[in-house]
Amino acid sequence: MQASEESVTLRPATPDDEAFLLQVYAGTRSDELDGLGWDDNQKLAFVSMQFNAQRRCYPEADNKIILLNERPIGRMLVGATEDEILLIDIAVLPEHRNAGIGTSLIRNLLSEAAAAEKPVRVHVFKYSRAVHLYERLGFSTVSCDSAYLEMAWVPDDRSQLIIPYRMSPYVHLLESHLVPGIIQRGIFHQFTGEVLEPREGVRSLLFAAKLGNRVSFSEDDLTNLAEDGTQIRQLIEKEFLIPDGYDPLTPFVNQYVVRPLQNPALAYVSETGERLLVRTSMAHRVYSPRRDELPAIIEEKMTDIATRIFLLADGTRTLREIFHTPGLEGANILEEPGVRQALDFLTSPERQLIKFTPTTEDLGDPHKPCNTVPRNLYHSLRWDSQPHQGSSNSIIDFHLQGIEDAWWEFDLIETTVNHSFRFPNEALGGLDYGSRFCLSALKPELLPLVGRSDRLEVLEVGGGTGTFARSFIKEAKRVLNGAELNYHILDLSPALIESQRKLLAEFSPAIEHFQQDATRFDIPGHRFDLVIANEVIADFPTSLVRRNESTSDKAQGWEGEGAYYLERYDLSPEDAPDSFLVNSGAFEFLESAWRHLSPGGMLIVSEYGSATRYPKIGFKCKLLPLKEFLEMDDQVLILNANEEGILCLNHILGKYGMSLPYAVISSTEFDRQFQAISEQIGLAGVSFSPLRQGLHCGPEPGDFMVLIMTRPGS
Numbered sequence: 001m002q003a004s005e006e007s008v009t010l011r012p013a014t015p016d017d018e019a020f021l022l023q024v025y026a027g028t029r030s031d032e033l034d035g036l037g038w039d040d041n042q043k044l045a046f047v048s049m050q051f052n053a054q055r056r057c058y059p060e061a062d063n064k065i066i067l068l069n070e071r072p073i074g075r076m077l078v079g080a081t082e083d084e085i086l087l088i089d090i091a092v093l094p095e096h097r098n099a100g101i102g103t104s105l106i107r108n109l110l111s112e113a114a115a116a117e118k119p120v121r122v123h124v125f126k127y128s129r130a131v132h133l134y135e136r137l138g139f140s141t142v143s144c145d146s147a148y149l150e151m152a153w154v155p156d157d158r159s160q161l162i163i164p165y166r167m168s169p170y171v172h173l174l175e176s177h178l179v180p181g182i183i184q185r186g187i188f189h190q191f192t193g194e195v196l197e198p199r200e201g202v203r204s205l206l207f208a209a210k211l212g213n214r215v216s217f218s219e220d221d222l223t224n225l226a227e228d229g230t231q232i233r234q235l236i237e238k239e240f241l242i243p244d245g246y247d248p249l250t251p252f253v254n255q256y257v258v259r260p261l262q263n264p265a266l267a268y269v270s271e272t273g274e275r276l277l278v279r280t281s282m283a284h285r286v287y288s289p290r291r292d293e294l295p296a297i298i299e300e301k302m303t304d305i306a307t308r309i310f311l312l313a314d315g316t317r318t319l320r321e322i323f324h325t326p327g328l329e330g331a332n333i334l335e336e337p338g339v340r341q342a343l344d345f346l347t348s349p350e351r352q353l354i355k356f357t358p359t360t361e362d363l364g365d366p367h368k369p370c371n372t373v374p375r376n377l378y379h380s381l382r383w384d385s386q387p388h389q390g391s392s393n394s395i396i397d398f399h400l401q402g403i404e405d406a407w408w409e410f411d412l413i414e415t416t417v418n419h420s421f422r423f424p425n426e427a428l429g430g431l432d433y434g435s436r437f438c439l440s441a442l443k444p445e446l447l448p449l450v451g452r453s454d455r456l457e458v459l460e461v462g463g464g465t466g467t468f469a470r471s472f473i474k475e476a477k478r479v480l481n482g483a484e485l486n487y488h489i490l491d492l493s494p495a496l497i498e499s500q501r502k503l504l505a506e507f508s509p510a511i512e513h514f515q516q517d518a519t520r521f522d523i524p525g526h527r528f529d530l531v532i533a534n535e536v537i538a539d540f541p542t543s544l545v546r547r548n549e550s551t552s553d554k555a556q557g558w559e560g561e562g563a564y565y566l567e568r569y570d571l572s573p574e575d576a577p578d579s580f581l582v583n584s585g586a587f588e589f590l591e592s593a594w595r596h597l598s599p600g601g602m603l604i605v606s607e608y609g610s611a612t613r614y615p616k617i618g619f620k621c622k623l624l625p626l627k628e629f630l631e632m633d634d635q636v637l638i639l640n641a642n643e644e645g646i647l648c649l650n651h652i653l654g655k656y657g658m659s660l661p662y663a664v665i666s667s668t669e670f671d672r673q674f675q676a677i678s679e680q681i682g683l684a685g686v687s688f689s690p691l692r693q694g695l696h697c698g699p700e701p702g703d704f705m706v707l708i709m710t711r712p713g714s
């Protein structure tokens with residue numbers, strides 16, 4: 001029988017309809033009551049009670065009988081308020097179901113609702129087939145509890161539906177104390193790795209939500225909240241705020257599972273056959289740690305299910321697909337025993353072993369949320385004597401007095417490109433950094449003095465521990481082919497000069513050391529053919545420049561201590577931000593260095609920065625990327641490991657009498673040394689990427705530029 005051939009109408013219910021209404025109502029609850037093991041009397045008692053309760057709850061509701069060709073076949077109970085329409089119940093006798101009767105009546109109701117510009121709300125038993133009917137009609141789930149879904153349909157203008165939200169249990173509020181005197185706040189989702197910086201107006205709302213309160217908005221409310229509203233929409237889209245009653249894990253079942261590149265955690269199989277996880281805490285991080293502040297290495301057992309997810313989380317499978325692998329099938333993944341616990345374990349802020357992403361496009365980008373492990377930033381500022389006097393003074397003081405242990409500082413804590421490439425590396429044609437730098441610098445086409453003169457005077461500014469000089473000198477002696485090399489090092493730090501003296505004691509003629517500030521150095525009676533400053537100028541003092549809006553002349557439109565340098569060097573940074581820092585120390589240094597250059601002499605400065613974006617190197621002279629200067633092969637696969645990665649690796653390798661230095665290690669080198677043991681212990685979590693992706697230990701060479709200035713004359 002097709003409903004369209006028949007006449008379906010509605011009429012108000014009367015007291016005579018009571019028995020019929022109870023019969024219809026009982027039919028609507030049969031899905032739920034089947035399987036509870038109750039007999040017919042128990043079911044009838046329960047249904048009568050619920051039927052009466054429903055009527056008491058909605059005394060004002062419009063109670064209608066559904067008629068087919070004038071014969072009662074069902075009921076429809078509809079409530080209406082000023083803001084919405086509530087479809088309390090719609091049911092037809094079983095023999096009239098699946099004929100489209102309910103659907104057409106609901107469609108009529110939706111038309112009335114659209115005319116009145118009101119949303120329609122309904123509660124549906126979670127596992128009933130009616131859920132799909134409502135979905136087809138355009139309803140969506142706004143909340144759910146253990147048995148019922150609350151679904152809503154809104155007219156084209158969704159503006160009036162008020163939806164209650166709560167904070168996902170997988171969301172955390174973060175505070176960063178990295179910059180002295182400033183607290184930065186973030187909100188972080190442990191399943192996606194997304195971090196948002198909440199606007200001030202949104203923050204109090206988030207605190208309320210964190211305390212378990214519901215926060216409710218309509219689209220209109222969000223629009224009225226302007227930028228705060230836009231951010232709240234983002235928080236909803238990114239699953240930070242979820243509809244009340246909604247399972248926070250549901251959206252992730254069909255997302256790809258990824259092991260974040262930044263996480264140093266590794267897994268291996270112990271001698272007794274257990275799968276063990278080796279990690280550091282991702283819940284906080286100590287910057288510039290002292291020796292006794294190195295992160296603790298934690299070794300812990302993983303459950304079978306957590307191990308499977310961890311090992312298969314390579315970004316090629318969704319959570320659902322992981323469960324389709326042999327041994328892990330399951331119809332409803334989230335109901336599988338142990339899965340929720342495994343996900344809690346793997347994503348806890350302390351571990352962050354896996355992340356979820358809806359698209360695999362982000363996998364290659366190390367800075368995308370799925371590859372990062374946001375950490376609560378507790379900064380143990382070791383040199384924070386005058387935090388409010390600006391950073392410049394404390395950096396000078398740090399170099400004068402703050403460095404206690406040169407090797408600790410440069411090999412592990414503030415690694416320079418030079419230190420991370422202190423061992424011969426495939427990416428540098430089998431050379432270490434200082435040797436490769438020397439080869440590039442002493443090319444006769446760059447420095448014509450090489451080959452013409454029988455003596456080369458070199459000044460290295462900011463020599464660090466002395467490793468750069470050691471490699472440079474060894475290589476220079478070879479390149480210079482008998483010509484004399486006089487090497488000098490200028491540095492501010494007594495501890496580093498001491499380290500340089502020890503390391504370079506073997507060389508003859510002896511290295512000359514000067515303890516001076518490079519921004520105003522003066523070495524009377526000396527002229528140099530080559531002055532090198534490798535990763536030094538970023539340590540120099542800076543001065544603030546602000547755009548002066550009141551000046552009409554653009555060229556004159558800068559004020560602040562640093563404006564002097566813009567004028568003096570004729571820099572016109574039209575594209576600059578409204579305020580920025582000028583590296584005033586670098587200008588002073590360049591002038592001092594220029595005065596000390598012999599005719600035809602050359603100055604090479606390497607530092608992070610860019611020619612086109614800030615911080616910007618603003619000279620019109622030869623400026624080239626460091627990778628080009630060193631002819632670095634950036635396709636070489638490099639171990640992705642920060643210092644914590646090396647600590648975790650060494651924890652495992654140490655059990656087999658092996659270890660790795662904290663330096664850039666190529667994949668070939670790693671395999672040469674550790675392949676046999678990696679295979680034996682099923683080492684998992686170690687990853688390699690081409691050098692240009694920049695996640696290997698130490699700084700990213702692609703961020704560095706080289707400035708070359710040659711003094712005229714011969």
Ligand SMILES: C[S@@+](CC[C@H](N)C(=O)[O-])C[C@H]1O[C@@H](n2cnc3c(N)ncnc32)[C@H](O)[C@@H]1O
Nearest residue numbers: 416418462463464491492493517518534536539
């Ligand atoms: C980041 S390290 C670089 C060390 C080395 N060039 C390398 O690449 O490994 C900076 C060096 O510059 C020195 N330095 C920093 N500020 C200085 C200043 N104002 N005058 C002289 N040396 C300074 C530090 O003591 C340190 O030796």
